[in-house]
Amino acid sequence: MSRSCKAALLGIVLFGWAAPALADGFANVGRPATPAEIKTWDIDVGPDFAGLPKGSGTVSRGMEIWEEKCASCHGTFGESNSVFNPLVGGTTAEDIKTGHVAALKRTDFPARTTFMKVATVSTLYDYIRRAMPWNAPKSLSDDDVYAVLAYLLNLAEIVPDDFTLTDATIRDVQQRMPNRDGMTTAHALWPGPDLPGMLAKPDTANAACMTGCKPKAELASQLPDHARGAHGNIAEQNRLIGPVRGQRTGPDTAAAELPSPALALAEQSGCLSCHAVDTRVVGPSYSEIAARYRGKNSADALVSKVKAGGEGAWGAVPMPPQDDLSIDDAKTLVAWILSGAPQK
């Protein structure tokens, strides 16, 4: 049975997938893509350089573009760690010979730069063309991309100062990439069969032991004290109810976010059943009221109106008297309404 047949069978068994029922397929759904459309969007460049556009760029032209469009994030020499991880550094002339970046074996090496990791120069051309500059992706011409990449390769000491990167010379550059042989597909984490050296089985093999599985449980690592408060106040990242609470690991910020006391008073007093801040519910919105009465020295009259109720000022629906509301609370509410009914 062919691979695709097996997969199709698997699909039917597992997912109930089946071919479309209608003989004529999905009539009038989708349309053929035009050559111009495909050319515009199909910009990927593969490790075999399929899709690579013709063009060229020099190191010196690349430096000009770099300083204008790239250095602010990546640093003048691609070394900056302030916005993104460094692009350049950590590779040697010896690495260029061997195709393996030796520093990757060192556990004490502080960083992993792009050139320490990347095996394929096509990746860099593809990515710069599709996604850079950061805030204006796809704005570089194909030649600009060649130039910027030439400059980067020069910073990484892979090509000389007078180098011109072209769709032809990029193939020679591939043979000088410091980590060109640094990738392996000898693992079991690829969900298809087509990669060289793939492992058939996962690389760990724990067993589901149930009792007396080891003599004792030793702690290998605990959260350092200095990290305890590094993620804010965990008490505020947990629920108020339930079987647990969050530990207090920082100052309470909730108080600053509390809603306005007057809003709570309005809610508690039932005002919000008929009024909202910006929209007319049963009665007028608070912004309408504020617009009509603000600056007219009408606070006292409004307090009386709130207490006694009224009818007619905003339509036929009467406002009931608020006997339970104290004068002080009524004053608080009126002042709050006239100030625009802020939420906080």
Added chain:
Amino acid sequence: MAAIVRRTYHKRDKDTGSEPEGIQTDMSNLRPTGEATPRTDPLVPGADIPNADIPGADIRAGRLRRAPENFLTADDVRLVGKGRRDFLRASFLAAVAAGSAAAPGSLATAAAATGDGVGDPNILNPTPWGSSLGLPVAANPYGQPSKHERGLVRRQSPGLTQVPAASVSFAPLQGLFGIITPSGLHFERHHQGWQDIDPTRHRLMVNGARPDFVKTPKVYTMDDIMRLPPVSRMHFIECGANTGMEWGNVAVPTVQYTHGMLSCSEFTGVPLRTLLEDCGADLKAAKFVLAEGGDGSSMTRTIPIELVLSGEVMVAYGQNGEMLRPENGYPLRLVVPGVQGVSWVKWLRRIEVGDRPYATKDEAVHYIDLMPDGQHRQYSSIQECKSVITSPSGGQTLLDKGFFTISGLAWSGRGAVRRVDVSTDGGINWTQATLQTPVLSKCLTRFTLPWNWDGRPALLQSRATDETGFVQPAYGQLRAVRGTRSIYHNNAIQTWQVAESGDVNNVQIL
């Protein structure tokens, strides 16, 4: 130095000052290091609730109490450290005797709660919500969670990334139930910021790396895609770097940050295979497809054709019954069940059928796993079987001794979870947990285990086994193969240490 008093809610007699019935004291709360965790009720419960002014209203916040620092002297603390179990009782009574002088929120105030001996004021007194008119319909046209749930939100891990547009926000797993992640809490990972794309202008193109791979390259509008026969399936999505901060050692305090690049939704869309067939793709010549996003990063990932042919890979527009959220790829994303999130390309604009992997930036610079020998594993994609206890979990404190339900999530990129075992002694002995239904392939599975906490230190672990028989590894086993610098695909067994104080902390056991 602070201490904590746990007590059961019970009738008390403040007038006589006699020993309140049912009060349990526990002196074991002092941290072994001598450093105490200051503790208070989170979010100042009740502060925004009108009846918080009612004496004793804070009883509703549970039994966990603010530390009574105000009556513990340095000498007292030393006594406590020596294990004088009768100490607190004496101090407690002294505090009660001090009566009205105590600060709000202290034990004395709590003591006044039921001073009338009649009952809970939340029952005896009218509540604002039970004695007033509620809000009208559609007051929130798109409903929002209760204001009391505002702590459970997506959060960033400080210092993880330098730029928020190329960063991560973590889902609050510590507070979620079941297996579905509310769409607004779905974790985020953006490579060049997120966009809210105009769906009427969004297009999906299907073409071939070579002309013979796709007979008729086509363009689909959202209208076209949403006319095609849909499927809806529930799947987890986990970032390949989830738990990546913990490869070498414990680094972050809570499950939100250790495991929160994990979410699960019901996705609705069209099997990618349907589109490839509609375009006349040569599914025998094809070995891989490239998926490409329509955002600024135009992110690309290689997918093996087998997953497409099986019908699993889906071009999805729906998430949990509504359209995808913009942060999750509105209006169209790829769903690649079992595979790390980076392959679930958001804002999907193009599928290219090809015959070799593409070595894209996120397959050649990032999402490659550094091994001890200095080689990087490339195209590592499957999220292997993994589990984590979400309650109780790091950064939390158990309310009291007694009954709890240990609850957590298990998942596997290779199929369904077959079983989950839970240990409370750091992996010496294990008990099989109950799996809540549904138990679906490449979907989160919720497990639970009843647990009576006796107040002694415990080390909680969960260990999942999937349908292939693969058992989630311990840290020692994982590191023996992959070292500590991989960043990606850390599926080791997580340990939460429960201290006598009830504090739960993140630790690692090999």
